[in-house]
Amino acid sequence: MLKVFTNKRKPGITEFVYFCAGSKFLKMRIFAIHDKMVNLIRSNHNLLPVVNRFGIRLGFRDKTIGEICQASNINANFFLAIVNTYTNPDYFPKEALQSFSPLLIIQYLKKTHQYYRLYVLPKMENQLDQLISGSGENQHKLNVIDAFYKKYKKELLNHLDYEETTIFPYAEKLINNPNKVNASYSIMEFEKQHTNVEVQINDLKNLILKYLDPVYNDNDCNEFLTTVFNFERDITDHARIEDAILIPQVIRIEKELAG
Amino acid sequence: MISKLIIAHTSEIVRKGLLAVLKSYFPGEIITLSPLNLSAIEISATEMIVLFCESGFGSEVLNQKKQDAAVLKTIEIVNGNEKIGEFDYCISLASTESEIVKILDEITSSEKHFSENEGDELTVREREVLKLVARGFSNKMIADKLFISIHTVISHRKNITEKVGIKSISGLTVYAILNHLIDTSEINPEDLI
Numbered sequence: 001m002l003k004v005f006t007n008k009r010k011p012g013i014t015e016f017v018y019f020c021a022g023s024k025f026l027k028m029r030i031f032a033i034h035d036k037m038v039n040l041i042r043s044n045h046n047l048l049p050v051v052n053r054f055g056i057r058l059g060f061r062d063k064t065i066g067e068i069c070q071a072s073n074i075n076a077n078f079f080l081a082i083v084n085t086y087t088n089p090d091y092f093p094k095e096a097l098q099s100f101s102p103l104l105i106i107q108y109l110k111k112t113h114q115y116y117r118l119y120v121l122p123k124m125e126n127q128l129d130q131l132i133s134g135s136g137e138n139q140h141k142l143n144v145i146d147a148f149y150k151k152y153k154k155e156l157l158n159h160l161d162y163e164e165t166t167i168f169p170y171a172e173k174l175i176n177n178p179n180k181v182n183a184s185y186s187i188m189e190f191e192k193q194h195t196n197v198e199v200q201i202n203d204l205k206n207l208i209l210k211y212l213d214p215v216y217n218d219n220d221c222n223e224f225l226t227t228v229f230n231f232e233r234d235i236t237d238h239a240r241i242e243d244a245i246l247i248p249q250v251i252r253i254e255k256e257l258a259g
Numbered sequence: 260m261i262s263k264l265i266i267a268h269t270s271e272i273v274r275k276g277l278l279a280v281l282k283s284y285f286p287g288e289i290i291t292l293s294p295l296n297l298s299a300i301e302i303s304a305t306e307m308i309v310l311f312c313e314s315g316f317g318s319e320v321l322n323q324k325k326q327d328a329a330v331l332k333t334i335e336i337v338n339g340n341e342k343i344g345e346f347d348y349c350i351s352l353a354s355t356e357s358e359i360v361k362i363l364d365e366i367t368s369s370e371k372h373f374s375e376n377e378g379d380e381l382t383v384r385e386r387e388v389l390k391l392v393a394r395g396f397s398n399k400m401i402a403d404k405l406f407i408s409i410h411t412v413i414s415h416r417k418n419i420t421e422k423v424g425i426k427s428i429s430g431l432t433v434y435a436i437l438n439h440l441i442d443t444s445e446i447n448p449e450d451l452i
Contacts, residue, residue, distance in 0.1 A: 089320075090319055090320055141437055144436050144437060144452070145433060147433075147452045152429075196427075200430065203425045203427050203429075203430030204430070206423075206425055206430075207425065207430060207433055207437070210423075211437045211438065212437075
């Protein structure tokens with residue numbers, strides 16, 4: 001049974017969503033517009049890169065999420081939908097998310113790609129290089145893993161390119177210039193090429209965790225794995241937004257245009 | 260052999276109804292709960308679980324549980340007719356008792372190997388299949404080489420993935436190399452991957 005408890009002393013402040021059956025409770029904290037931005041980050045600091053994608057930067061003082069969004073011309077409801085679904089993988093209000101303009105979603109996805117290309121991938125690569133060069137004799141095994149990583153990186157970048165050069169412009173055109181869209185194309189054509197990049201990052205993680213020989217620097221390895229874990233979480237959320245929100249939205253628009 | 264059944268549905272009536280049907284067929288433990296509490300359930304790596312789950316709930320939790328269990332088969336409980344999520348099977352509120360039991364039979368017979376193999380130690384056959392997968396052979400070519408059916412090849416590949424926790428072909432290739440299943444003295448491993 002789902003019960004939603006709000007704090008009556010402070011109306012409009014954070015909702016705790018309780019799921020209960022018998023005596024067991026599972027608590028999800030869903031942030032709302034009157035919550036302080038600083039508390040959002042305190043509850044999940046992994047959101048820092050996520051809020052950066054909206055152009056939000058530090059020095060929050062005691063401002064609320066609503067105030068900061070308004071000052072930066074950001075759709076607060078969209079911001080909340082993104083950060084709440086990112087923090088709670090089981091929370092995914094599809095219909096609410098699909099009600100936002102695809103253009104907003106694409107803008108967010110593009111910023112995420114930038115973060116991956118310019119920061120995460122180079123960092124992962126540096127950390128892997130560091131791990132390999134610090135391991136001396138164990139080079140052979142790690143070289144194989146390095147080869148796997150390079151292959152994965154190539155496929156991932158192709159996937160990101162494909163979205164940026166094909167899927168996103170197509171969706172934008174459907175909304176801004178529907179008359180100029182070729183009626184015989186469909187997003188389903190694009191979907192056929194959707195590669196499962198999350199599978200490979202999970203494999204990379206498991207290969208190292210399960211099958212690496214203990215001849216390596218612990219800290220170097222942990223740093224690399226931490227980056228992989230964080231990236232996996234981020235890209236899984238990213239893929240979920242693309243697959244469950246953007247693609248269905250585009251399909252709906254295509255249907256509407258077809259009449 | 261199935262270790263336990265889990266019924267995850269928000270409706271108490273559906274839970275009780277399914278429980279009544281399954282109890283006379285399955286002698287082991289049957290857990291009923293709301294799907295929102297799924298993450299609290301603990302599953303060990305030696306267990307084979309069959310989970311009946313209501314449409315629209317916690318795909319993230321299910322994926323996590325899939326990784327915890329030795330084998331997790333999922334059955335979606337839908338309202339209409341169509342399978343919506345990424346589940347192994349699907350039943351609806353209009354399904355009959357015999358349809359549901361048929362699915363359990365299918366799962367049991369397809370996982371017959373389960374009690375025979377433990378941990379991630381691959382059988383001889385599985386290693387043979389893995390080596391060929393790593394060398395880039397297609398399912399058909401593997402079937403021909405080993406004189407087995409394609410269906411059997413696919414079954415072996417599924418088992419291999421479940422045991423080693425690696426899904427992609429290049430990942431399996433790396434596994435094979437790291438565990439000395441492939442002779443890399445003459446081949447450059449990097450080319451294989």
